[in-house]
Amino acid sequence: MEQAEAALVEHYPRLVRLAYLVLPPALGRNRRVLTAHALVQRSLPRGRAAVDGPGIPGQRGAPGTGTGAGITEARRASYAYVRGRVLRQALDAGRPLRRFAWPSRAQLPPLLPRVWGLRLFPRSGGADELALDRRLSALPGPARAAFVLRGLEGLGDLEVRELLAAAGADDVDTALREATDAGSPSPASSVSSGPVSEPLLHSTEFDPCSLQARPTDLLRRRRYRRATLATTTALVCAALFGVDAGGRAPDGSAPAFTGNPAARSALDPAKVRRIGPTAWRTAQRTDFSVWPARGQLVTDSALLRRALAVWAQPGRAVHITTTPATPSGPPMGSPQLLYAGEVDGVRVVLFHDGLRVVRYAETGEGGAGGDPGEDGGLAALDFARTDGADEAASGALVVGRSDDNVRYLTAPWVTGTAVRDLLAPTVPARPLRRDADGVTDPLPSPTAPRASCRSWDTLEVGTAGTPSPARRLLTDLGELTPARLTSGPPGSPEDVSTPADRAAWARTACLLPSARAGGVRSVNSWEFARQPLPESNGTAAWLCTRAETWRGPGTRVLAHFQAPSQHPAAPAALAAGAADSPACGTRDPRVLAGVLWKSRAGHWFLLAAGAPGLRAVTATGGVSGTSKTNTLALPALEDAHAELHGRTEDGRKVNSLG
Numbered sequence: 090m091e092q093a094e095a096a097l098v099e100h101y102p103r104l105v106r107l108a109y110l111v112l113p114p115a116l117g118r119n120r121r122v123l124t125a126h127a128l129v130q131r132s133l134p135r136g137r138a139a140v141d142g143p144g145i146p147g148q149r150g151a152p153g154t155g156t157g158a159g160i161t162e163a164r165r166a167s168y169a170y171v172r173g174r175v176l177r178q179a180l181d182a183g184r185p186l187r188r189f190a191w192p193s194r195a196q197l198p199p200l201l202p203r204v205w206g207l208r209l210f211p212r213s214g215g216a217d218e219l220a221l222d223r224r225l226s227a228l229p230g231p232a233r234a235a236f237v238l239r240g241l242e243g244l245g246d247l248e249v250r251e252l253l254a255a256a257g258a259d260d261v262d263t264a265l266r267e268a269t270d271a272g273s274p275s276p277a278s279s280v281s282s283g284p285v286s287e288p289l290l291h292s293t294e295f296d297p298c299s300l301q302a303r304p305t306d307l308l309r310r311r312r313y314r315r316a317t318l319a320t321t322t323a324l325v326c327a328a329l330f331g332v333d334a335g336g337r338a339p340d341g342s343a344p345a346f347t348g349n350p351a352a353r354s355a356l357d358p359a360k361v362r363r364i365g366p367t368a369w370r371t372a373q374r375t376d377f378s379v380w381p382a383r384g385q386l387v388t389d390s391a392l393l394r395r396a397l398a399v400w401a402q403p404g405r406a407v408h409i410t411t412t413p414a415t416p417s418g419p420p421m422g423s424p425q426l427l428y429a430g431e432v433d434g435v436r437v438v439l440f441h442d443g444l445r446v447v448r449y450a451e452t453g454e455g456g457a458g459g460d461p462g463e464d465g466g467l468a469a470l471d472f473a474r475t476d477g478a479d480e481a482a483s484g485a486l487v488v489g490r491s492d493d494n495v496r497y498l499t500a501p502w503v504t505g506t507a508v509r510d511l512l513a514p515t516v517p518a519r520p521l522r523r524d525a526d527g528v529t530d531p532l533p534s535p536t537a538p539r540a541s542c543r544s545w546d547t548l549e550v551g552t553a554g555t556p557s558p559a560r561r562l563l564t565d566l567g568e569l570t571p572a573r574l575t576s577g578p579p580g581s582p583e584d585v586s587t588p589a590d591r592a593a594w595a596r597t598a599c600l601l602p603s604a605r606a607g608g609v610r611s612v613n614s615w616e617f618a619r620q621p622l623p624e625s626n627g628t629a630a631w632l633c634t635r636a637e638t639w640r641g642p643g644t645r646v647l648a649h650f651q652a653p654s655q656h657p658a659a660p661a662a663l664a665a666g667a668a669d670s671p672a673c674g675t676r677d678p679r680v681l682a683g684v685l686w687k688s689r690a691g692h693w694f695l696l697a698a699g700a701p702g703l704r705a706v707t708a709t710g711g712v713s714g715t716s717k718t719n720t721l722a723l724p725a726l727e728d729a730h731a732e733l734h735g736r737t738e739d740g741r742k743v744n745s746l747g
Contacts, residue, residue: 093171099168173256176234179234183229213293213542218294222295231259232264235268355423382426387426407468410470435489444475477639485497485571496532506549508547512598529548562584567605607638615673624690629651634647643669665746679702683698693726700719702738708731711726712725
């Protein structure tokens with residue numbers, strides 16, 4: 090028992106990695122991490138009788154050796170014993186449950202360790218680790234175990250065969266053959282089961298002992314907590330005081346304190362403005378102000394009355410979100426009704442008052458007095474600034490979120506919708522269905538919590554006045570208004586429609602979360618320079634991504650360096666960033682950034698590039714040199730630090746971004 094415990098403690102990270110790799114990927118990364126730790130921690134023998142049997146041999150010296158050799162052999166045998174128990178449990182966990190068979194302990198969720206309120210997963214690796222993970226996911230459990238035992242443990246086929254047979258694996262010969270086939274490198278991947286795969290199996294991508302943590306569904310937890318508190322408070326107040334805690338009039342039409350006739354008129358559902366279904370065709374402006382009132386509940390006066398009353402005086406139980414610099418006060422007159430209907434079991438109302446779009450959502454049946462909290466339901470208000478919107482910026486609104494998915498309400502002039510994954514630039518867009526009111530089917534939200542950036546689904550819309558090749562791309566950044574994606578110089582950005590534009594966005598899309606919840610109106614990506622790399626390493630691209638906001642201030646600028654890569658979605662290197670900077674914008678399109686780059690031969694260089702208007706780039710400090718063009722390449726050390734500046738044709742100095 091002591092030898093087994095010592096082997097487990099000494100090799101714990103290695104055993105947990107083995108269990109994590111063999112466990113079925115269908116469990117999800119969080120459960121695989123916890124299950125891997127549980128399997129290893131349960132791998133000690135249950136009693137001394139189990140140890141005294143044939144499991145772990147006693148300490149004995151080999152002929153011609155001293156006591157030290159015997160101890161080493163005993164430690165190896167102890168590790169092999171524990172490894173066999175871990176392997177057996179990991180294979181049991183991947184076997185399907187049978188209807189009339191009692192499940193084994195490994196097939197059930199682990200009791201310990203258990204984590205509440207957090208999701209744990211290993212750190213993300215690179216493209217090779219992703220390719221290896223996909224290959225392992227396609228293998229059955231025994232074949233996956235054979236692949237891992239070869240690459241991680243360095244065992245031969247005979248030893249792997251014996252281990253799999255002892256662990257109860259079915260058809261060991263087939264498992265070995267499938268592991269060999271999976272290890273054969275394909276033209277698109279360098280992953281193999283030989284020496285190449287061994288460092289990949291030791292990558293942090295597959296290390297369940299070096300973890301990242303993210304919260305679980307915070308909104309759902311908060312709703313449960315607030316719902317319980319609100320229900321308890323309402324019952325106590327009603328029992329003790331017998332008053333309306335919502336502060337509304339007996340008919341629920343408006344807050345009781347509203348004495349101003351104009352304010353009470355703004356909260357009258359009968360006076361809400363409704364635009365005709367074809368008004369947008371002849372209107373001088375094409376924006377939210379000409380959206381028609383749509384939805385199956387546009388005539389539900391009780392729902393509109395509750396929405397207006399909560400907007401005017403939201404209670405403490407109402408969840409409120411606002412984009413930056415967006416007022417959350419009551420309506421400034423009778424608002425325009427955009428939508429009223431049920432989305433994924435939630436009643437939703439969308440208003441527009443000229444400055445803002447307001448989304449009201451409620452669950453439950455709605456009380457007779459107009460308070461959505463009277464029956465234990467929940468209410469939420471979302472505010473987004475939309476002043477100055479044009480046709481491109483008013484193409485869609487987020488109408489609902491559920492289970493990491495998002496639904497959009499599209500503008501009346503939208504003629505078609507599709508889903509395009511930015512990280513798959515050569516894959517055609519997938520058609521997306523809409524109902525008669527313009528509400529789309531759910532599509533995955535790219536801002537949902539996840540372990541790594543492996544896809545970025547955007548909404549592609551076509552409009553009545555836009556030809557098919559120039560369809561617009563909109564992406565969810567966690568707000569009511571999706572952000573429009575464009576490509577090109579700051580003075581003349583265009584929709585992302587060409588293969589080159591999509592290829593550039595494929596390598597920068599995973600940096601979009603930096604603009605989440607910032608009131609972003611549009612994001613433009615501009616390739617401002619191309620640079621031949623030293624030592625004939627190909628040509629790199631320099632891009633500048635600028636996020637514009639609805640309010641004006643709060644812009645964010647990022648400069649990216651895209652080295653040549655065989656993977657179309659290989660992430661670009663972030664070279665520099667700045668907030669509230671005019672760089673890369675219409676006012677000042679100049680930009681300058683640099684990175685330290687390592688060639689294929691292992692040599693380090695300082696690379697820098699500026700916008701086409703620069704005629705000289707200079708580096709000072711740890712690396713010194715000057716180029717008479719808008720690009721610069723100088724030999725450097727791995728930890729070198731340098732300052733960059735450039736000169737325009739008229740002699741003006743341009744500092745590096747950030």
